[in-house]
Amino acid sequence: MIGPQNKRSAARWLKTVVGNPPFEKEALTSVETPPVRLAALAALQRGVARCGLAPEDVAPLQERIGQVGGRVEAEARLIAALIRATAPAVQKLTFLLKLASGETAPLGPAADRARGEAMRLVREEAVRNELAKSPEQMAAVRDLVEKAAVAA
Numbered sequence: 111m112i113g114p115q116n117k118r119s120a121a122r123w124l125k126t127v128v129g130n131p132p133f134e135k136e137a138l139t140s141v142e143t144p145p146v147r148l149a150a151l152a153a154l155q156r157g158v159a160r161c162g163l164a165p166e167d168v169a170p171l172q173e174r175i176g177q178v179g180g181r182v183e184a185e186a187r188l189i190a191a192l193i194r195a196t197a198p199a200v201q202k203l204t205f206l207l208k209l210a211s212g213e214t215a216p217l218g219p220a221a222d223r224a225r226g227e228a229m230r231l232v233r234e235e236a237v238r239n240e241l242a243k244s245p246e247q248m249a250a251v252r253d254l255v256e257k258a259a260v261a262a
Contacts, residue, residue: 114164121167124158128174137178144186148215151179155216176218183209183220189227199237200247203228207254225258 127133140147155175158168183189189209192202209215209224231237232255241248 117163118167120161121163121171124163124171125167128171128178134178134181137182138185144182144188145214147182148179148188148209148220151175151182151216152212152214155179155212172217176216176221179216179221180219180223183215183223189220189223193227198240199231199234200240200244200251203231203237203251204254206231207251207258211254211257213257221258228255228258 137147137151142150155172158171158175163171189206192205195202205214206224206228210221210228212221215221215224241251
């Protein structure tokens with residue numbers, strides 16, 4: 111997009127679309143699964159950041175997308191279900207860190223909840239022992255922890 115007037119127009123249009131109740135309703139009631147909806151919202155949030163709008167226009171858009179993502183996750187109870195799942199702890203940790211870093215969920219309340227649960231898992235002795243057995247998994251988790259820390 112070229113020109114400040116065009117960028118302001120695009121920002122106004124995006125604010126209108128993202129701020130409308132039908133946007134949130136579609137995100138909450140779509141036929142897609144909650145992880146797919148969260149990933150789509152994360153991609154939208156990253157796209158808004160990359161499109162070259164003024165920072166004062168980007169911040170409210172990203173915040174609103176994050177709030178919608180938080181509602182999607184809260185209604186689906188995705189993080190709570192993941193914590194209760196019988197999957198290996200490293201898989202849970204990897205999924206939580208991807209949520210927390212903005213890869214599979216928009217930054218906001220859902221990412222914050224995922225970050226908290228991931229940090230709780232990292233402190234568990236069994237998880238650290240499992241990671242110590244596999245250096246490649248440890249490296250992957252370390253990269254995700256760094257991304258999540260930057261996203262915070």
